[in-house]
Amino acid sequence: MLRSAAAIVAAAVVLPAPALAAQAFAVTPAPARLTPQKGALRLGAGDAVWIAPGDAEARLAAQWLVDTIAVTRGVRLVVKEGAATAATGGVVLTRGGPEGEGYTLDVSSHRAEIRAKDRAGLFYGAVSLWQLAAPSRGGAPLRVQAVRIDDAPRFAWRGLMLDTARHYRSPQVIKRIIDGMASLKLNTLHWHLTDDQGWRLEIKKYPKLTEHGAWRQPAGAAGLTTSGQAVRYGGVYTQDQAREIVAYAAARNITVVPEIEMPGHAQAAISSYPALGTRPAAEKVMADWGVYPDIFNVDDATFAFLEDVLDEVMAIFPSPYIHVGGDEALKTQWEASPAIQAKIKALGLPDEHALQSYFIQRIEKHLNAKGRRLIGWDEILEGGLAPNATVMSWRGLEGAVAAAKQGHDTVLAPGPVLYFDHRQSTSPDEPPGRGKLSTLKTVYTFDAEPSELTPEQHKHVLGVEATLFSEHIRTDERAVTMLFPRLAALAENAWTPRQDQSWDRFVDRLPATLGRLSDLDLVHDSVPFEPQAAFATPGETIGVQLDTGLQIGQVRYTTDGGEPTPVSPAYKAPLALKPGVELKARTFLDQYPLGRTRAWAVTPETALTRRSQQLARCTENLLLNLEDDGANAMGERGTFMLDILNPCWIWKNVDLTNGARLTVTVGQLPFNFQLGNKLDPLPVRPASRPEGELEVRFGCKGPRLATVPLTEAARNSALTELQVDVPGRGVGDLCFTFASRAIEPMWALYSVRIAPNATR
Structure with missing residues (x-):
């Protein structure tokens, strides 16, 4: 409120x-x-x-x-x-x-x-x-x-959603995150415990939920050991561990709100207990990201199961709210089921959306009888909102506006601005995640007061919540890095009176804020503060433009190999440097360094190299920053920026007057994505070889300049360099695509380098 x-x-x-x-x-x-x-x-x-x-x-x-x-x-x-x-x-x-x-x-x-x-x-x-x-x-x-x-706070609900279903998070790192939340006066940890890819919480009455449903084999090369054995991946929180985390949070004035997904996002549960499903599910927990069609049926036995589960959940979590998900519940199985259709008719309902409303309302009655309130994602509006439900709005603010106008409470958690699995800057050094931007500044300046609401309706806005869905956040430390320092911006947005908020003054306090995060052993993402370099076409000198994604502080640089200090030359305009110089740069806010020192060898090779994140994409339908499928399952891997529905990259305005030799580094990925009801969403380009080819065109609709077989790359799950000679064509765009006979594996471009002697 x-x-x-x-x-x-x-x-x-x-x-x-x-x-x-x-x-x-x-x-x-x-x-x-x-x-x-x-x-x-x-x-x-x-x-x-x-x-x-x-x-x-x-x-x-x-x-x-x-x-x-x-x-x-x-x-x-x-x-x-x-x-x-x-x-x-x-x-x-x-x-x-x-x-x-x-x-x-x-x-x-x-x-x-x-x-x-x-x-x-x-x-x-x-x-x-x-x-x-x-x-x-x-x-x-x-x-x-x-x-x-x-x-006193502006909002009563100042939250973070932590997804531990896609990737298990250790209790130790959850406690560290709670420490960080407490230090910023955040008060709600929304714990996403179940999803298609894993069921994490021990339920004593139904042990298969964790014996079976908590474990999967990862997709691609990461799913096999070096000896070819299947990897068993996952994790479980015992009820005692969950209680310990709840108590740890409560001592820091943080309420833990558990989320048990229903009726969709239920593949792990249905795989564990097939009778719960509308149709038989896969025997194993699946490893695809996205939305599976598996959905709970509406039999009385299934509701009894869910009520039993919720009773055990409520015995662990004293939160007044219980989150039941309700999002992305595909209705195709319900539509195809004679039993479900008969139930819809017997209940006098018009369609499957109304059936989901019936489902949620039945669960709400059970929760209300136990003294708890139901909260769910904004899809619970469809078919009619349960009488006492609170709506968490993730698809923009439309769900929040609709709920408040109906007299229901709501929490604002819109993507991409408050989806912390999105990138914090455009730098190639950002960790894997979703491809849109959610920067420190966009989080800070997010307007949490929808203009469509009257002052009385605004009282139903309980507050705001950031979400950290973890499909592409593999490790504990990456989870911490994705959260901080953006949680500090969220905290000020949610606490400080709107009229007193100031981005500039928030920035002035950043050194102290970041220092305290470091004191709490919370490593923040430093990349958005760090200089990025853009190189001009090399000649006698090479032009270098330095920039930071957040436009915070002053970039200072050296060209003599020394470390930049607060008194080093300030970057104010593009530099013209001789080839062979080592350029180092760092951002300072007054005397305080923000981020690491970045270093570049100023050479023609550096100037004529681009990572996939620095290239344009032909389309941006579903943009992801993904890791390569290397065998180093838990270590560092290369990252690719791509639209998974149309993997295609453009290097604009390349001078090909005399032709060029390109070094193109590529990698492969498992296409482990469930995209609703689409079975084959990729526009597969026909290939003449079984392994496929890399295609280079002069403009995406222009003539093909070169085709390179992927035979060697197909034998390497990590990164592979390919040499490509292209003929002279003048100045234009280079377009990179892959031709293949199937969507699996999905090929991706890591980087492109133009040989210097081919650009004169």
Whole structure:
């Protein structure tokens, strides 16, 4: 629900907190109001954090503060119980003041006092105090600038959806992510526990869900060991592990909302218990990404199964909300089933969409009877919304608007802007993921107040949520990298009053924000801050243009082999460098380095090489940044940017006056994509050889310049270099496609290099 932060502050003339953020008050998300005071508080080892006797909730906040300061600042405070007086120093947590998640923090040279009526406010006051505490040097006392903060969140729901069904995430990394969320005052972890590709949560009454449904064989080369044996891939969370994560989150004021997908996205469950399906499912859990047609039937026995599952889920998760998915439930099996059609007729329903509404409403009645509320993706609107349902809107904001206009609560989670499996920049160095952009700035500036809604309807907007679907996020560390620092932008969007949000001031606080993430062992994606180089056609000199995706800070560079520093030359215009120079560049925000140093050998070869991410695509229907199918299953692999419905790349405006020799690096991928009801979505280009060919054309509809067999590449699941000679044609576009006799494997272009002596 939209909150008015003004209601919690006194009618005093104070500076908005963001205006001071770049000074001593780098609190993220920026508080509603921040008033600087004179002096500073020093906190040393053994100083007390005082709580009222017997206040267990205050103890949780105090202990978090003590532990976090000890780990990240090197000073060990102690929690003490007792009645605080005017003479009490140190830190004091006091009941009273703002309700809900609101708090007041008063820091003087004598003590820091956190006042809040509820547990959440005490915790968030502790978070702000931790952020204000300057790092200690060698165990010296901490210094906290005197300040008064009056604060409360803009939205009640500030969330992250973590998909552990496609790729299992270790409990340890989930806890680290929770630490990061807590440090940014996010309060909802939406845990996606089941999907077509895996069922992760132990259900004692139905053990096959995890004995069978939690495991699959990965597609392609990664699915086989070096000896040719099938790889068993997956993982399970026992109920005890899940309870431990729930408790860990609760101690940090984070509610864990479990998601059990229904009626679609159910292949793993139906494979485990075939009687649940509308038609027989594959015997094994499948490894394709996308949407399988498998869907639960509507027999009473299936509802009994789902109610049993939900009862065990509710015994683990005390969340007031239970997420039931409801998205992308293909109706083809229902349409083809005589039993389902008879059920639709018997219920007096008009179609399969109405049957899904019946399905969701029946589940909602069970949840409501247990004192819980149902939440689902925006498809639950189709066929009629369940009476008490909350809608999570992912297909833009249309679902949220429709729900709010019907008087239902809603959470905004639209893709691609809040889908954190999308790229954070256009750099070839970004990890695998979806191909559209969700940058730090687009997340920060996302407008969470749909203009179509009246002020009264806006009250139904509970808040916002980022999602991390994990089809293309294979490892724990990549998951962390995809989340941070974008979660900081989401947090400020969701917490700080809209009128006080400022991208520039948020950027000014980035050094402190990133430093705290590092303190919590959360490695953020540094690539969007780092310089990217674009090279001009080589001559006596080679032109180099440096840019950063986010346009943050100042790029500084060297050409003598030295490391760039804050006083190195500032990049202001394209450089003209002699071949053979080593160019190094790094981004600085004031004195603080953002990202790593990048280095390039300024040579004709470098200038005339492009990665797939740097080439244009002929179409962008379903754009993905995918890994090669190398045998190094858990290690680093090359990445390809491609439209999987039409793999085709363009290098524009190439001078082919005298022809050229191209070195084209290619790789292969399993076509493991379920795309609705499409069985053969790729426009396969006929090939003359069984293995297929690489085709190079002068313009995508122009004449073919060269055809190279893929015989050698077909024997190599990793990357293969192919040599291609093309004749002279003048200046035009080079278009790269593949011809093959089947969609499997899917061929992809990794890079192209033009031989320097062919461009004169």
